[in-house]
Amino acid sequence: MSEFDLIARHFWRPTQGQSGVLLGNGDDCALLAPAPGMALAVSCDMLVAGRHFLPDVDPQALGHKALAVNLSDLAAMGARPLACTLALALPSVPDEAWLAGLARGLLALADAHGCALVGGDTTAGPLNLCLTVLGEVPPAHASRRSAAQPGDDVWVSGALGEARLGLALLRGELDLQGPGTEAAREHLLRPQPRVALGLALRGLVHAAVDVSDGLLADLGHILAAAGVAAQVDVDALLTHAVPPAVRALPPATALTYALAGGDDYELVFTADPAQREAVLAAARRAGTPVARIGRIVPGAPAAHPLADGAGRVQLVDGGGAPYTLPAGVRLAGFDHFATIEP
Amino acid sequence: MSEFDLIARHFWRPTQGQSGVLLGNGDDCALLAPAPGMALAVSCDMLVAGRHFLPDVDPQALGHKALAVNLSDLAAMGARPLACTLALALPSVPDEAWLAGLARGLLALADAHGCALVGGDTTAGPLNLCLTVLGEVPPAHASRRSAAQPGDDVWVSGALGEARLGLALLRGELDLQGPGTEAAREHLLRPQPRVALGLALRGLVHAAVDVSDGLLADLGHILAAAGVAAQVDVDALLTHAVPPAVRALPPATALTYALAGGDDYELVFTADPAQREAVLAAARRAGTPVARIGRIVPGAPAAHPLADGAGRVQLVDGGGAPYTLPAGVRLAGFDHFATIEP
Missing domain, CATH: 3.90.650.10 (PurM-like C-terminal domain)
Structure with missing residues (x-):
């Protein structure tokens, strides 16, 4: 099965009639029409096996999470989700059952938020998911x-x-x-x-x-x-x-x-x-x-x-006095250059 | 140097005043304002070492090409480039000289086309670049x-x-x-x-x-x-x-x-x-x-x-008769699941 067939079978659905989407998958670009006066909010996140998820993760959970972390950025901006794109690098012999699970998880969350999957890319390579989300927000209300x-x-x-x-x-x-x-x-x-x-x-x-x-x-x-x-x-x-x-x-x-x-x-x-x-x-x-x-x-x-x-x-503390942390608290922020080891 | 420092040093520049950009890098989302009546054209491409470029490629050429292949999708749609995001997976110890070259190549082409780099992501992982471009086009003129x-x-x-x-x-x-x-x-x-x-x-x-x-x-x-x-x-x-x-x-x-x-x-x-x-x-x-x-x-x-x-x-042929291809012509389309071997 070719990369086109794999994408088509598992990820493509009609986007006609979805709010703000003029043209979905299958052309050089997707076309969106934000409502008049709205700013378009854009965010992207890349998820790598061994960093952001464990290699044996349930693909449906991975599909959910890959979109969720991006929708979370729209949420922080006060933006309403419109559309997303998915770029996917997969091992040379794509596992179709795995891919089907990924699509189910991603599309279920996309549907729950009215976020149309309007395009993307698929290639062979070490497992990597890159989601870009697009939403709309009145510019004066963007936080x-x-x-x-x-x-x-x-x-x-x-x-x-x-x-x-x-x-x-x-x-x-x-x-x-x-x-x-x-x-x-x-x-x-x-x-x-x-x-x-x-x-x-x-x-x-x-x-x-x-x-x-x-x-x-x-x-x-x-x-x-x-x-x-x-x-x-x-x-x-x-x-x-x-x-x-x-x-x-x-x-x-x-x-x-x-x-x-x-x-x-x-x-x-x-x-x-x-x-x-x-x-x-x-x-x-x-x-x-x-x-x-x-x-x-x-x-x-x-x-x-x-x-x-x-x-x-x-x-x-609750009284406003400095809080003394007990020994052993580790407060460094999560560092994406540190490995998540299972 | 942290991932934030690396991004800031090489990829960030002010986007104030760039056409259509309300808010660039450094927040949960970038904010764009397409001109009234314009549709927003979106495309993304993922480039993987060993597939889309040779591992020893000049990083400046790679930065150029990663954006060029995406701008090419906007061109095919008749869209004017507005902005792009870059997600980047890099080996655990980022090579700063390499990254600086990548930024130079990408930003020079972005500048030539008025395309603001408004956001992205950086993570550790096998080398992978995912560019998403955004442009505007009158919907009736999108090809x-x-x-x-x-x-x-x-x-x-x-x-x-x-x-x-x-x-x-x-x-x-x-x-x-x-x-x-x-x-x-x-x-x-x-x-x-x-x-x-x-x-x-x-x-x-x-x-x-x-x-x-x-x-x-x-x-x-x-x-x-x-x-x-x-x-x-x-x-x-x-x-x-x-x-x-x-x-x-x-x-x-x-x-x-x-x-x-x-x-x-x-x-x-x-x-x-x-x-x-x-x-x-x-x-x-x-x-x-x-x-x-x-x-x-x-x-x-x-x-x-x-x-x-x-x-x-x-x-x-030039006279309209069927053209007989000589032996040895190989006409399969480029398949991204086939490896580019140097």
Whole structure:
């Protein structure tokens, strides 16, 4: 079977009638028509076997996750998904069952978000997936990292550290059973991008980022881009934004996972305290839990927006006093040049 | 040096003020603003070491080519480049000099076409480049493969078979010197996407495709998508669309290169014969040679647009009689699951 046949059989579906898509797969380019006045948001992520997923991962979970991590970037911008492209390098003899699973996982999530797969590329090579997503957002409502302001609340969605727990379980670093362990594996393998929350928060938030590399590292990107700092209330974080299965771990492990665990794909965002009720109402509408975990304070001038800003975070306790981390907490951000070993 | 530092140092430049770019690198998404009424054209290509380029390729040439093959897809659609994203998997210890060369080659071509690098991703992994390009085109002027009509002329730009000659020289399959050999190497390593021609031809052409896999294979995509067939005049092709250095090869080799050589990134397009003078004038404005090499005739109903349509091409001589190919001509389209061996 040729590469064209493989793509056609598993990945192609009609895109006629899908919102914003004039021409889908099968030409030199796809053609999109964003609604008038909308900006087009673009993001791409590349996933490599042994780095971003374990080589024996369920292909359906991989298809889901490859798209989810990209939709998460749209969510952080407040953008509505329109379309995506998939470039895929596959071993020389493509395993059709594997490819079919990948397509099922990816397309199911794409359908759930109205995101049309409009093109891509397939080639032979070491396994590699590159997804590019396109969404639309009113330019004035796009939540830029640089927009955080001193006095803002810092909020986070969902369950931090849970995906890191899932990774520890898959790697066999921890041998746990019971409530929350299945949810942790699911969070790692099939993260749910916070698209609905991102849309509900349009106009209510200043800055937002998605948590792919760990809370401190990603909040740090906001802080570096905006030229501010933050106080994060560790007690509030552990109580309201970390699931019980992570809280039940030894303190150094729980804090490492909550502060530096990657792959959660939650949103961290900042908003004026006058918006507290509105933020909570928006989160309820989106069906996504959120927790207020700190506030933005003045900081050093803006640095390169991808500069390490984790050092701009001051950890405090519920009373506002500096929080003393127990020995053994490891806070380096997830580094994509470090290998994930199974 | 971290991945962020590497990206920042070599690939980042201000995008403020670039046409259509609201927000460039350094946030969760880039934000683009296509001009009102324009459709957004999207295409992506993945390049893998050992498949699409030789492992010891000059990184500056590789950066050029990775973008060029994508701009070529915009050209085939009649779209003006706006922006691109680059996802890059690099060996665990990135070679900074190599990366700097890659950036120089890519950014020089991006600048030449007003195409802002607005985002991307970097990760450790086997060398892989995935470029996604975004352009704008009036939807009514986008040249779709399915729009070819019986009676249309078939045109091709530039120099077919030249990149294949370049590959033969690099591989050492041929040992030639003299006029045209340097141009052939350049055509392979630094193809010039026919963006200016694509823009000049807006409104004049019916269908267009770029020649990445070989003339027969790519013209075949038009024919399959439109449900038509074509007669290609081999004498006209050799005389007007094949460079002298290819024409001078043994006939079987010259025909193989001209009909099935990949990587030329020329445009093949169809247009009403009433547009002949207008097409020639547009090509002059764009500074790109074009040649009329055949015509569209009725054919079997439309098939899957990526179906093999090379069998819909009838080769004829200058007098319209069937053309008998000499023994040894190999006409299979370039297959990305076949390895390029140096």
